[in-house]
Amino acid sequence: MSDKLRAGDAVEWNSHGGTAKGKVKKKLTSRTMIKGHQVAASPDNPEYLVETASGAQAAHKPGALRKAKPA
Template identity: 60%
Template sequence: MTDRTFKAGETVAWDHSQGTTTGKVVRKLTSPTTIKSHKVAASEDNPEYLVESTRTGARAAHRPSELRKA
């Protein structure tokens, strides 16, 4: 588990195949859920963060290790 923690509303950045994207944390996910038919295996021990892209408004789940404060 990583020590990276984020709060709802914080601006974060992450890398992907087209470069870097920024967005805001919507909430911390601590239980399995589905986002646009994609299964997110979040748990208390392995949380993920639901983030919303600033550019597109799309929402996706990311592991804390993939995010950094922007």
């Protein structure tokens, strides 16, 4: 995917358990801690904070995400 993702967009990505779905919370452009892990995001290497329906959060690179149809 590209920088066309925005907060609130429904997205999906491949996960070890199959396809995961969630919503973009925000674009990360600086180092951030998520679940005890440091996300090395920067303006030149952004990542997206996504949240699943169950409230789990993770950061993903733009190429790992694809827009999904809203549920």
